[in-house]
Amino acid sequence: MTPDELDAAIREELRLQARRAPAAAPVRTRVLHATEALRLEDLPPQGLRAWVLPILAAAAVLLVALGLTAGSQLLRSDGPRTPPAVGSTSAPVSPTPTTSAPSSPAPPTAATVHPSPSASSAPAGAHSSAAASSPATSRPGSSVPQDWYLGLDADALPHTPGLCPDKLTVGHVRGMGAPTISVPGEPAPLWLVPVTCLGPTDASHPAPVEVFRYRPTGPELVQTLAYQPGDQHSITVTAIDVGSGSVTLAEHGYNAPRDALCCRSLRFTQTFSWQSGAHFVAGPQLDAVPPCIGDQLTVTSTPLDSESGDARGLLLRYTNNGEQPCALTGYPGAAIVDATGQPLADAARTAAGFFGGLASGEAPRVVLFSSVTGSAVIEWTAAQYGDSPCYTDATLLSTPPGTTATTSYGAQSQVCGPQVHPVVYGDTGKQ
Amino acid sequence: MMVLTRAAAHFAQFVEDHTDSLLGTAYLLTRDRQAAEELVQDTLVALYPQWSRVSAAQSPIAYVRRSLINRYLNQQRRGSATELVTNQLPDQLAGPDFARRIDDRDQLRRILSTLPPRQRAAVVLRYFHDLSDQQVAETMGCRATTVRSLISRALSTLRGDAALTGHDGRSDQQGATR
Numbered sequence: 001m002t003p004d005e006l007d008a009a010i011r012e013e014l015r016l017q018a019r020r021a022p023a024a025a026p027v028r029t030r031v032l033h034a035t036e037a038l039r040l041e042d043l044p045p046q047g048l049r050a051w052v053l054p055i056l057a058a059a060a061v062l063l064v065a066l067g068l069t070a071g072s073q074l075l076r077s078d079g080p081r082t083p084p085a086v087g088s089t090s091a092p093v094s095p096t097p098t099t100s101a102p103s104s105p106a107p108p109t110a111a112t113v114h115p116s117p118s119a120s121s122a123p124a125g126a127h128s129s130a131a132a133s134s135p136a137t138s139r140p141g142s143s144v145p146q147d148w149y150l151g152l153d154a155d156a157l158p159h160t161p162g163l164c165p166d167k168l169t170v171g172h173v174r175g176m177g178a179p180t181i182s183v184p185g186e187p188a189p190l191w192l193v194p195v196t197c198l199g200p201t202d203a204s205h206p207a208p209v210e211v212f213r214y215r216p217t218g219p220e221l222v223q224t225l226a227y228q229p230g231d232q233h234s235i236t237v238t239a240i241d242v243g244s245g246s247v248t249l250a251e252h253g254y255n256a257p258r259d260a261l262c263c264r265s266l267r268f269t270q271t272f273s274w275q276s277g278a279h280f281v282a283g284p285q286l287d288a289v290p291p292c293i294g295d296q297l298t299v300t301s302t303p304l305d306s307e308s309g310d311a312r313g314l315l316l317r318y319t320n321n322g323e324q325p326c327a328l329t330g331y332p333g334a335a336i337v338d339a340t341g342q343p344l345a346d347a348a349r350t351a352a353g354f355f356g357g358l359a360s361g362e363a364p365r366v367v368l369f370s371s372v373t374g375s376a377v378i379e380w381t382a383a384q385y386g387d388s389p390c391y392t393d394a395t396l397l398s399t400p401p402g403t404t405a406t407t408s409y410g411a412q413s414q415v416c417g418p419q420v421h422p423v424v425y426g427d428t429g430k431q
Numbered sequence: 432m433m434v435l436t437r438a439a440a441h442f443a444q445f446v447e448d449h450t451d452s453l454l455g456t457a458y459l460l461t462r463d464r465q466a467a468e469e470l471v472q473d474t475l476v477a478l479y480p481q482w483s484r485v486s487a488a489q490s491p492i493a494y495v496r497r498s499l500i501n502r503y504l505n506q507q508r509r510g511s512a513t514e515l516v517t518n519q520l521p522d523q524l525a526g527p528d529f530a531r532r533i534d535d536r537d538q539l540r541r542i543l544s545t546l547p548p549r550q551r552a553a554v555v556l557r558y559f560h561d562l563s564d565q566q567v568a569e570t571m572g573c574r575a576t577t578v579r580s581l582i583s584r585a586l587s588t589l590r591g592d593a594a595l596t597g598h599d600g601r602s603d604q605q606g607a608t609r
Contacts, residue, residue, distance in 0.1 A: 014559040021458035024450040035479040
């Protein structure tokens with residue numbers, strides 16, 4: 001192999017190897033995200049070199065102007081009188097001050113909201129005009145393109161890292177049509193985008209509302225504003241009320257073609273606040289939502305009976321009666337006691353049964369926002385099947401997961417093979 | 432404040448424009464996708480606070496590449512855990528039939544992977560980025576003669592020519608003409 005052939009082989013090999021380099025997009029996102037956490041004020045001023053040239057140039061222009069003025073004065077005093085040249089830049093000094101331009105209005109001190117287009121399928125032109133009227137996007141010197149939010153569509157956003165919680169995939173992104181808010185310090189309005197995440201089951205996954213901001217590289221996920229229990233159909237945030245330093249999202253409905261059982265009781269209202277500048281203080285993250293405590297929940301029950309009367313049960317509904325969200329995970333406590341209160345047995349923990357339970361997978365972490373309801377089912381048979389244990393004159397006791405608030409549900413003539421299923425979203429006890 | 436904003440905007444644009452190229456360089460150096468990602472990320476994030484200086488440089492990409500190379504070499508000096516261990520010694524590949532075997536892409540790849548970090552960096556800058564000896568020297572923070580020596584030794588390994596016969600002169604000519 002000649003030296004030239006070796007050179008060519010090395011170049012070719014390096015080119016081939018470089019093709020296996022990691023994709024740039026995730027790295028870009030992580031770098032921009034990491035540096036975003038560094039406040040701009042932490043940046044030192046530009047180096048000396050960046051200032052010296054403009055200052056020297058300005059000084060040179062000033063000196064030239066002074067020299068021209070001085071020369072002109074000399075000519076006027078000593079030389080022959082000549083009319084001033086047409087278009088001369090040396091204007092006479094006015095003895096009266098010039099009228100100052102009207103002062104620009106003070107920057108907004110609180111966020112303002114931009115009305116959301118009525119539907120996500122509205123033509124792009126409507127969005128362009130909405131954005132063009134935004135004071136933030138039309139700010140002089142801003143490099144934010146007025147139609148940057150056109151990147152907020154189902155093609156681009158599903159690839160945003162962290163869009164959905166672990167093990168969930170992006171099912172639907174509304175993108176355009178999402179409401180926006182202007183936050184002081186942000187070069188462009190922030191977009192609040194409801195995202196539907198698909199999990200191993202249809203009805204147990206959260207639907208986050210994500211906040212995006214403009215970046216030259218494309219929309220950047222700032223953080224998750226809130227999670228709503230949802231189903232695979234889109235959930236629409238239909239109202240935003242902006243007060244002084246806070247925004248309230250209100251979920252009034254959803255566009256599901258059917259009345260999704262998981263969301264029938266959904267009453268989502270959550271308020272968030274931010275500080276000045278670009279620091280958006282979001283609401284509780286799903287993982288950070290604390291477990292529900294006993295007095296935070298209102299527990300109601302409904303007896304369940306099969307048509308044949310063999311299968312019986314209790315549908316337990318847990319409603320968050322507080323203002324802060326809380327989470328229920330796993331199985332309620334379910335015990336059988338006799339007339340004296342002595343424990344006879346615990347209900348078997350099973351994923352699903354005749355009346356309810358999971359469609360598949362593991363027990364979900366059910367986040368209950370204010371006034372939102374989760375539910376679980378305890379069931380048994382009135383007659384013995386196989387070798388299932390039976391208890392007569394038994395009383396059912398149940399405790400919501402993670403709490404000590406036990407409720408008694410009265411005596412049953414016979415309870416055979418009692419089972420309890422995990423808490424799920426919605427008020428039916430089943431996914 | 433506008434100065435700071437410009438620096439941040441320049442940084443974002445730089446990340447958009449050059450991350451691909453930097454990842455290519457990092458991958459050729461580290462031969463590991465995750466290590467390459469970390470090298471690029473760490474380099475860019477570390478440079479961000481002084482980005483006004485980077486953006487004022489004659490060639491910001493050269494500035495960043497130099498920082499990346501230095502970071503890579505420092506990692507190697509500290510004995511990075513990501514260093515690949517091989518039982519294929521370069522000497523085993525030298526021999527009269529090496530010229531035939533180097534036609535095999537796998538062999539060349541394996542020999543390239545055995546180059547020491549500084550030789551590898553010099554080869555990547557020379558052959559992947561097509562830089563001159565002087566430019567490679569500026570990027571690596573050493574003298575051009577050192578670069579020529581590094582590349583000569585690397586080529587010697589690749590050709591299985593321990594005597595470096597006739598190679599130094601060619602390398603010098605290349606550096607002079609670039």
